[in-house]
Amino acid sequence: MAITSDLDPMIDGQVLALAGGVGGAKLVLGLSRLLPPDQLVIVVNTGDDECFHGLHVSPDLDTVMYTLAGLADPEKGWGLTGETFNALEMLGRYGADTWFNLGDRDLATHIRRTQLLHQGATLSEATAELCQRLGIAHRIVPMSDEPVRTMLDTEDGELAMQQYFVKQLAEPKVRAVRYAGAESAFPSPEFQGALDQAKLVVFCPSNPFLSLDPILAIPGVRESLKGFPGPRVAVSPIVGGAALRGPAAKIMSELGHEVSSVGVARRMTDICDIFFIDDQDSGLSPAIAALGIKPVPAPTIMISEADKVGLARRVLAVGAG
């Protein structure tokens, strides 16, 4: 591929990308178009994982997987293109809770993953098997093979991520977020390998509290990133004082943080060297520079594949120095 050849000299070694769901998947798609499989490790948040109908559902892993497989529904932002929902309708007849939308083909993913886990596979191994079967050459790995659950303390009581986000439409006011199980979790083997060997870290534009913090909550991860020898590049998920998608801005505000790229960067001063902000936020550059982080204004809104590849190219170029 010509594109890859152009970049080959720029990045010498592995790129570690940390991602949540939809926003992360967009930049990851761009990165995957530019880097050969052995140069990219995509580590995905599993704090949103949930058991539905006895099946292990990993929403962020699936969003990234379906995106790289070319199967993601570009309009809904979740699930598979052309999906049907006949099993879910029947589960509803059986009295099951059906507030979490599970399409028929999506269910196959959860059925297969659950079967592999029951047979003794780790979540890393199950994910590798699913990805390989879908023809994905790049490595998509869970942040951990141990369960970590993002729990939101809200005015309606404590809610697991999907209950908060999907069932309650992210409406209850959030007072605190914790990552249950994180204290006894380990980075997955490929994540640890990339922490040890990668030359560049990319924080994808994902929700700071619900997508990136669960990854950072795993013991040793933040410390590894603090001491990481190569460049650490983040892309802001906040543009013009709002999140492009999801409840990031609302939660930041409820937790008392400034709803801006500066507010995001302020929480990353120990683990980030370069911070991409949207062109429309270029006025925030001095405030970010004042944190000791180099601001890089760029077009960060990714709609088309060209947008995604374009932003990924800038990230790699800056990261390669």
Place this chain on the structure above:
Amino acid sequence: MAITSDLDPMIDGQVLALAGGVGGAKLVLGLSRLLPPDQLVIVVNTGDDECFHGLHVSPDLDTVMYTLAGLADPEKGWGLTGETFNALEMLGRYGADTWFNLGDRDLATHIRRTQLLHQGATLSEATAELCQRLGIAHRIVPMSDEPVRTMLDTEDGELAMQQYFVKQLAEPKVRAVRYAGAESAFPSPEFQGALDQAKLVVFCPSNPFLSLDPILAIPGVRESLKGFPGPRVAVSPIVGGAALRGPAAKIMSELGHEVSSVGVARRMTDICDIFFIDDQDSGLSPAIAALGIKPVPAPTIMISEADKVGLARRVLAVGAG
């Protein structure tokens, strides 16, 4: 219901119907149209149960359940009307074996059943829950809450029922049949209750070796039926020397039995008083009578619902003496 009122005086007490899949479901549908829910206990073969994709599939229970719920596909003879197969297609992409057809709505049944079993429900309890949710008033119960697996010793090696029947299209020659696990199984509680209290036993027209024998293999069942005080009525699954459906005739022949109603009746002399044969087989009446069983020629081929109700009415009338 006028029909029920007509029959109320005829059967005083419970009817115990023993059934396999499609043929059994037809007569059971007729019985359910004539008997109020508290007068009918439908005991279904579970020797065909299988684990597919980590899910507990009970094909005969489902056939009877879908039939009584009015959801069964009348043309295919299995599964649900208007079914789609999108999850199965995706499971195939994941490399799963997909020779057993599982529709999307059918999968919901197996997902829900598996979840209930994992939560600690017995198969009887899970079945009752599913039936209740589908609005079925009559009791459909598994023969046992313990696993029993019908295993066929064939020229291709030993095969479980679905492997033999669906994957291998019932083609390999059968040398013997065994019911693995039967020796340590018990009749399900409702089955045992009906064995103790019913006034009439009906053997539905199901495969003798693959549908009824697994039920009879559970310790105590055959003995209870031997000593059963009320009439025991069977409907032959063999008409004109052939099975109406499935491999019953082929297996009977391979195992050295006469492929006829007489061949079926000969194996039931200790547990059957009255034997329905098809009108076209009325010439076999003397041979059946010679076994000490009363033959009753009747129209036994059930296509329409009127056929099913008509045969059920004859069975109940003869059983009521």
